[in-house]
Amino acid sequence: MSTVKLTVNGKAVSVDVEDRTLLVHLLRENLNLTGTHVGCDTSQCGACVVHVDGRAVKSCTMLAGQAAGSNVTTIEGLAKGDELHPMQAAFRDNHGLQCGYCTPGMIMSAVDIVHRHGGKLDEETVRHELEGNICRCTGYHNIVKAVLDAAGRMKVAQAAE
């Protein structure tokens, strides 16, 4: 057992967990942040993607201890109060989700993609960059549309800031 201190969605937290605890379990079980999902046990589906120090990572493939001292953002921390993040809004407006299970990981990955590529995104890049996120419902068509749409909105939002 160890005490792990980290910042989650802007709040400092300290949790006692077994050393084998994965970040995803710390989030889900200890912090009740159940928006981050688990869809596989081989680190491939991306349902668990969160941001650690600004980069998208699979929280199922990171020990809680590895995240100690880090800044973690989960799907619950993306919106500013009632105001959805442009990526969240774009997923809704483009029907980029059906059952919603892959969605949190998909959105967190997508935000990271736009951060890294800025406005230089095209369909092919988005499809390639979503390699680590599996969705069984949507056939990705509307997810790709949503990411491209959000990339535009985020650029506008940035310009306005």
Add this chain to the structure above:
Amino acid sequence: MGVEGIGARVVRKEDRRFITGQGRYVDDVKMVGMSYAHFIRSPHAHAKVKGINSAEAMKMPGVIAVLTGQQIVDDKVGNLICGWAITSKDGSPMKMGAWPAMAPETVRFVGQAVAVVIAETKNQAKDAAEAVVVDYEELPAAADIKTAIKPGAPQLHPEAPGNIVYDWHLGDEAAVKDAFSKAANVVTLELTNNRLVPNAMEPRAAVAHYDQAEEHYTLYTTSQNPHVARLVLSAFYNIAPEHKLRVIAPDVGGGFGSKIYIYPEEMVALWASKKVGRPVKWTGDRSEAFLTDAHGRDHVSKAEMAFDKDNKILGLRVKTHANFGAYMSLFSSAVPTYLYATLLSGQYVIPAIYAEVIGVYTNTTPVDAYRGAGRPEASYLIERMMETAARQLKVDPAELRKKNFITAFPYQTPVIMAYDIGDFHASIDAAMKAIDYAGFPARKAKAKADGKLRGIGVSCYIEACGIAPSKAVGSLGAGVGLWESAEIRVNPVGTIEVLTGSHSHGQGHETTFCQIIAERLGVPISQVSIVHGDTDKVQFGMGTYGSRSLAVGGTAIVKAMEKVEAKAKKIAAHALEASESDIVIENGEFKVTGTDKSIALPMVALAAYTAHNLPDGMEPGLKETAFYDPTNFTFPAGAYICELEVDPGTGKTSFVNFVAADDFGRLINPMIVEGQVHGGLAQGIGQALLEGAVYDNTGQLVTASFMDYTMPRADDLPSFQLSHTTTLCPGNPLGVKGCGEAGAIGASAAVINAITDAIGNNKLEMPATPDRVWHAIHG
């Protein structure tokens, strides 16, 4: 159409909770005192369980109990059932072996549970599971159809000699023989419909709680049909009578058929929660999903089609072996029979059809309905056949199809189905236009110059949805009726709750169903909420599968609405001192036609509940229920055309274009419909190119994780070009047909037809992996 009524592309009401991480799935449920279950599963495909020693495990930290298959049998928990009785050719009933929730004596597939550990934490349960010693005596296994039906093959169940569950047939054998004797040309085809793993992204899970004081159970479970689960758990598995069992299916992360069934894990969780006196949670991991979620498809077929000298079809003969895996899952028996052979006429006039289906046990995971269920297998067979025939007869594949299309409706096929309506020419024409079919030869030539092999493939599918008329399915052996129910509650303040038995796990019912209400009453959808997925709230329902929610569930809502409106009109007429027949409903108001007199819905509702001034003899309240039993199936149909390129160096396929022209009848929310088609297409394309469950000859699943089972990813798929041609379904008041499975049904043949066109070799099995395609090109 109102802004939020029928036909509007309304964004989904349910989305906000999902995009903000507030969805509530079963694994998110926590209960005070909750314990965790971990199953001990057979590593062998076939073995005797000689003994289970849990002494060491019981000493491990946190362990509450280790429960075994023998205990569940001793407690008289029922065996798993198969709900559709099929009768063999010779009149004998299907031959089924027993399937206990945990195996007391014999395991018959890798992953079958023999015992369960209940512990304080999930990790403790897993740790202890390793200390449980199971003594197995390995038996020889039959891991595929061919092995299982050989004389001398290992036998799975004494009840089913030769591993044959049934040998069933449909159609007129003599008429087909006669047709073939007159044929100018006969085309033959052998094909495999590959086994698929459904892989809904949310793994199955269950949280069970037994309340000792009330002798009442609660089960949270990942189910497409909580009411069916409750019925089966109480009527057949003796867990608890229905009034002592509440089943809740909250947000469910995809189903595609795999969450229809009531699995051993749910039964064990309920049973164990009483035994240990604690709530029990089980959450499957992906590896368990691969081994225990019911798989789909897995047919081996031989087909022959007879043509006259004008290339008109004379007859079709099909012999199919269907793999059921080690046990007969809930609806498994119906899938390769009444959901398959009945669709073998496709979109064509085929005067005589004869189909034989042999159901086979193997030492593999049970197989049951997976998106499309039987209809993809039929459609794939027919559409591969039409393409093969066109190549053999040297005619254009689209033309051959058109020549044989059914054009007059209703049309009675020789295999039970009576198609009510359709326009097959309209959909193929739309698809051909969208893809510029005429320009293809030029594009092919250009690709060739660039070193690429380009191909085009057509697939014209038809399916039967809106499952199903209860009387008809009852006469064919179904154990349940397949109607749906709805209850509409207009609250005293005028807000509306719709209680439906159709479960939503991605289909968007919370929006679509509201749109039906909005259309009828002219109220905004924010005033309507949909209640589903809880047996304590909704009285009964048959659930969501077979693209039935709108055609059957939606119609039940319309029927209940009609009753609500009739009563509300009476109340309005009384209040407005007008004649009931003069009342019309507009924008949430009840108006007297031709006057400016009106009363708003909330006032009508309030009047119904205050009951101060109701027409004489009227009961207070405004709440109505309807049960709707469909009169026929619905028949969505369409044409898919796929254009792709094959890299001859690697055998890799890349899409150039994929067009779909579907006829789903009326579209309530086109945005949601398109989403359903996209998802279905992805699964159909996945089957054609990527997915396939592979067992080795000892019955080990080789493709047991995403490392080896190829899930379609974003970069495997194209963007799709969709369009709709519409004939309204005459069988229901909404004119809808269902759209949830079409993509999965029609897509595979289009892809394989295109690849085989590109490479000039018709012999290619699914999944058409680069390796397979490369070999098909280079020998």
Add this chain to the structure above:
Amino acid sequence: MYETNYHRASSIDDAVAQFAKGTDSKFLSGGQTLLPVMKQRLAAPSDVIDVAKIKDMIGIDVSGDTVTIKAATTHYDVAQSDAVQKAIPALANLASMIGDPAVRHRGTIGGSLANNDPAADYPAAVLALGAVVKTNKRSIAAEDFFKGLFSTALEDGEIITQVSFPVPAKAGYAKFPNPASRFALTGVFVAKTKSGDVRVVATGASQSGVMRVAPIEQALKANWAASALDAVTIPASGLLADIHGSADYRANLVKVMGQRAVTAAG
């Protein structure tokens, strides 16, 4: 996952010392291989020593004709590095093809090499470029480092600290991903050294891990062009065969990916 003890090392020496204390320790870098294996309960280290935050193990350095990548540098940082993109674009390109973005954000070159997965990408570059793997104890030439499937010259407790790549005259990498796992079904790295030597390495293909491909090397030595491989045949014997690729298919891929790597190298 079995219970374990997590330690975060503050320096290379600290990591080595911590490692020695455990009964069955393992270094943990990006964790993109070790953690999945531990989750499957296929590894049960008593202690995991996290090396990913050791300052001396992170960073990229280009000096003269050598690119040095410290062991805990992530695939993402290698792929994005202007210096690597300029000096050995094929290496940056290779790094950008490993796994998916989230894997690249955490996975490291040291972990990849220590693991020596027969379908991993980095080993192909290390062997083809004749890189030198430096540890806390010694420098190991690429030829001597890889010892077949999942095994290397590393001794227990030995830690990779950095990898030095000589800058080649030309280099290219072409990968045909396994459709399911996206590791290399077959990847081929071709390199022409500044002294004119040609080295070609295939990953994902051989039963004994990453391998030099002599027939392609000879053909390219004679003529550095994709077409030079038209007449080459790669024997299928000794190649991997599984549901995703038979041995003869992989043999073909070695050649075809070799051609594409040459084209990419220019």
